[in-house]
């Protein structure tokens with residue numbers, strides 16, 4: 156036996172021993188909650204972790220729910236987990252009992268990256284969260300403010316279109332280009348144009364989402380703090396946190412300096428404000444809160460939007476009829492004005508259907524963001540334990556045959572003359588942005604980025620698969636992480652239609 160094998164065998168034996176002793180001594184169990192929702196048999200120590208092995212978590216949980224029902228109980232490590240897989244139960248959790256489920260469970264990645272979870276996404280429900288939410292809804296992500304980012308969006312998208320046009324007829328990695336443009340739009344909106352650290356910051360956040368999206372032993376056994384230290388995730392996240400913190404603090408310091416000199420020099424109210432400017436004006440926010448909110452904008456806003464654009468492109472490559480129909484609509488509307496214009500977006504009805512259908516089949520937040528049960532309660536006669544983690548499988552709900560005809564088919568027409576919408580989170584069969592108090596505050600910002608980018612890609616170019624690949628062979632595998640994205644990059648060949 157080599158040294159390494161001996162080391163791991165010893166660690167695992169020790170772990171096993173400590174768990175057994177602890178279980179015997181504490182005898183913790185869920186027996187205190189009567190009538191838990193049904194679920195598969197639990198094993199000692201690991202609970203139901205083994206039930207997740209085999210395929211991606213949102214697929215596995217959907218499969219299990221067909222056997223155990225749309226309200227299911229699993230024990231993942233030590234954590235009691237309630238899995239919701241139907242529109243009816245999603246309504247119970249997100250609307251009827253909204254207040255009970257308004258908090259998020261603690262997550263190690265957010266504790267480390269977000270200054271002890273003081274961003275909007277993972278701060279516990281309460282006064283602090285309410286204050287942040289108000290600032291985000293009114294000051295950062297209101298429709299008016301999102302409209303004011305239009306020049307940034309146009310400039311970045313024009314650069315993207317120019318770059319694609321320069322590659323006419325050759326294969327491009329669309330995933331790489333769309334990701335970097337959407338991240339750049341977010342960072343310019345957050346920090347302003349001249350921020351020299353934009354690119355470095357983007358790559359750090361990108362890496363953090365990769366690290367945080369993985370499997371974390373520490374979150375499954377929260378009472379064993381030492382597990383968080385040996386899982387390997389902690390040092391990685393701490394290093395990334397230190398690096399992002401230096402950049403964010405520099406940005407804040409620079410903004411304070413510029414703000415002072417602006418005020419002295421021109422007394423002008425007309426200077427364009429970025430998000431950091433707006434956040435620094437809020438007396439109630441510490442520097443760390445400002446940094447955590449900016450990280451939220453990146454974490455919540457960039458990969459989700461980029462991934463939706465790429466899924467839409469892939470689905471349309473597989474369904475050329477739909478791409479042609481969308482191109483015809485976009486070209487007709489924009490040609491009348493002789494150029495693409497964001498103010499014409501409302502006329503693009505089919506485009507909206509395509510985006511909806513993409514978000515139905517590929518919601519980036521397949522499980523929304525997790526909720527935590529704030530007080531023991533009952534749903535439909537089942538007991539939900541205090542502090543249990545609640546996962547709403549929005550991916551499964553969007554493909555539920557009880558709600559959708561031919562649910563696996565990409566068919567945007569299903570949304571024509573159909574009032575099912577995601578803006579308010581009131582149609583529980585379709586909740587890619589969640590619902591209730593913790594619903595996504597970035598819906599408008601996200602959708603404008605997605606719709607405008609797709610409209611331009613349709614207006615300017617025709618698209619083909621490389622290497623004479625057949626549309627049936629295009630790989631649609633997913634990768635599960637902070638967002639469910641395409642596993643493999645999308646490579647396509649552009650042909651200019653409108654220069």
Ligand code: HEM
Nearest residue numbers: 276452455456459520523524588589590593594595597601
């Ligand atoms: C396609 C685009 C997007 C999708 C699909 C999406 C989806 C979601 C989902 C499912 C949630 C959890 C909702 C819940 O628990 O009920 C969420 C929360 C959140 N999203 Fe988004 N999002 C998108 C874009 C954005 C954008 C552009 C931003 C900001 C710039 C953003 C910022 C946030 C924040 C801060 C939260 C946490 C809200 C809270 O806990 O109070 N998202 N998003």
